Amino acid sequence: MKVALWGTRGSLPSAGPDTVRYGGNTACVEVRADDGSLLVLDAGSGIRRLGGALGAVEGRVDILLTHLHMDHIQGLGFFAPLFRGSGEVHVWGPPSIKADVRSRLGRYLSPPLFPVRVRDLGSRLVVHDAPERPTPIGPFVVEAALVVHPGPTIGYRISAGSRSVAYLPDHEPALGARAFPASRRWTSGHDLAAGVDLLIHDAQYTAGEYESRVGWGHSSVDHVLAFAELASVGRLVTFHHDPGHDDDALDALHQTMIARSGVPVEPGREGMSLTL
Amino acid sequence: MSDHQDTPAGQLPIELILLRQVASYLDLPVFLIDAEGRLVYFNEPAEPLLGLRFDEVGELSMVDWLAAFRPADVDGDALATDHVPLVVALREARASHARLTISGLDGVRRAIATTSIPIRGQGGLLLGAVALFWSAP
Numbered sequence: 374m375k376v377a378l379w380g381t382r383g384s385l386p387s388a389g390p391d392t393v394r395y396g397g398n399t400a401c402v403e404v405r406a407d408d409g410s411l412l413v414l415d416a417g418s419g420i421r422r423l424g425g426a427l428g429a430v431e432g433r434v435d436i437l438l439t440h441l442h443m444d445h446i447q448g449l450g451f452f453a454p455l456f457r458g459s460g461e462v463h464v465w466g467p468p469s470i471k472a473d474v475r476s477r478l479g480r481y482l483s484p485p486l487f488p489v490r491v492r493d494l495g496s497r498l499v500v501h502d503a504p505e506r507p508t509p510i511g512p513f514v515v516e517a518a519l520v521v522h523p524g525p526t527i528g529y530r531i532s533a534g535s536r537s538v539a540y541l542p543d544h545e546p547a548l549g550a551r552a553f554p555a556s557r558r559w560t561s562g563h564d565l566a567a568g569v570d571l572l573i574h575d576a577q578y579t580a581g582e583y584e585s586r587v588g589w590g591h592s593s594v595d596h597v598l599a600f601a602e603l604a605s606v607g608r609l610v611t612f613h614h615d616p617g618h619d620d621d622a623l624d625a626l627h628q629t630m631i632a633r634s635g636v637p638v639e640p641g642r643e644g645m646s647l648t649l
Numbered sequence: 650m651s652d653h654q655d656t657p658a659g660q661l662p663i664e665l666i667l668l669r670q671v672a673s674y675l676d677l678p679v680f681l682i683d684a685e686g687r688l689v690y691f692n693e694p695a696e697p698l699l700g701l702r703f704d705e706v707g708e709l710s711m712v713d714w715l716a717a718f719r720p721a722d723v724d725g726d727a728l729a730t731d732h733v734p735l736v737v738a739l740r741e742a743r744a745s746h747a748r749l750t751i752s753g754l755d756g757v758r759r760a761i762a763t764t765s766i767p768i769r770g771q772g773g774l775l776l777g778a779v780a781l782f783w784s785a786p
Contacts, residue, residue, distance in 0.1 A: 467771070468771065468772070470771065505771075505772065505774075518663070519662070519663040519664075519770075519771065520663060521663060521666075521667065525771065548667075548670065549667070549670030549671065549673070549674070550670065551673060557658070557660060558656070558657070558658070558659065558660055558661055559660075559661065559666055559669065560660065560666075561660075561663050561666055562660075563660045564659060564660040
């Protein structure tokens with residue numbers, strides 16, 4: 374399995390000279406099985422470049438959305454395969470209590486927020502509510518589960534053969550916990566991440582920043598390190614970098630993180646590729 | 650009294666995790682069961698009415714917590730399992746309210762009132778039930 378990061382930024386695209394090394398595009402991850410089958414995780418602004426890189430030969434594309442906050446869907450209308458006549462794009466995401474994903478997504482892919490409606494796209498677009506049970510998609514097995522973040526939000530665990538990756542880009546497992554981490558049984562996201570080869574996880578804040586942002590749905594670096602150790606992951610890549618953190622700030626944050634981590638960890642960088 | 654060694658290993662649904670977090674901050678007794686009826690948590694204000702700290706009790710199957718707390722009506726007659734409000738909430742997926750007596754794990758019988766509510770999550774999935782209760786002598 375190969376994993377490539379096309380967007381690592383959280384909340385807001387942050388292009389500029391101060392964000393060149395970690396990248397300014399919002400959440401988008403490419404996952405490839407050994408046979409070349411493709412899953413795309415989230416459709417932040419990073420998906421535009423991924424779409425351009427795919428070329429015209431790609432068959433079915435599956436996009437797994439964790440939730441419908443703008444930084445995770447804002448690139449969808451710029452994903453080239455959606456406008457090719459022969460393509461087939463499947464989008465998966467969390468329903469709300471009263472609305473399915475298609476109707477929720479349609480609120481963005483329609484005027485006045487976007488000029489093109491879902492029904493006017495050139496490709497065949499199939500929208501699915503995220504699976505409630507482990508579900509095969511090509512050579513992958515996809516598991517989804519709700520995690521702590523405002524609004525319906527899911528994390529994913531993706532397996533192919535003996536390899537696995539967990540993707541929890543927006544996650545606040547420490548919310549309300551008297552002590553964190555608690556037991557595995559009482560920790561949001563634990564079963565998705567347990568024992569995976571690679572965990573891609575929200576690490577938006579420093580410990581100090583988190584104190585004034587409790588309930589905003591994100592983790593401090595300390596929380597993600599504790600979570601990764603609790604889940605016994607093989608490797609951690611931090612993700613969803615705060616738009617206010619420039620490259621130098623992220624360098625400093627990650628140096629302290631790497632020194633303290635009980636699991637192999639590296640900061641997520643746009644353009645990074647990993648082989649599992 | 651503890652069956653910690655029998656606690657299932659799997660993570661609980663996020664709705665139950667968040668309910669526990671909220672309950673841990675409330676000054677109102679709260680008793681939480683999962684979809685199988687297993688007691689998974691009661692909060693600190695519940696401890697004086699139940700006669701022990703949760704950490705001393707641990708998780709209990711429905712059979713075990715019904716046997717431990719021995720719910721009875723206000724006249725002292727044992728309640729049939731299907732009439733216990735928390736069981737009604739789980740099995741019939743509806744809210745249920747009653748006054749009853751329970752035997753605390755300290756051996757003291759106490760009168761309480763309780764309202765029990767089913768917990769439904771995404772897709773209408775029944776994930777458990779929660780009892781709010783209070784002393785009602």
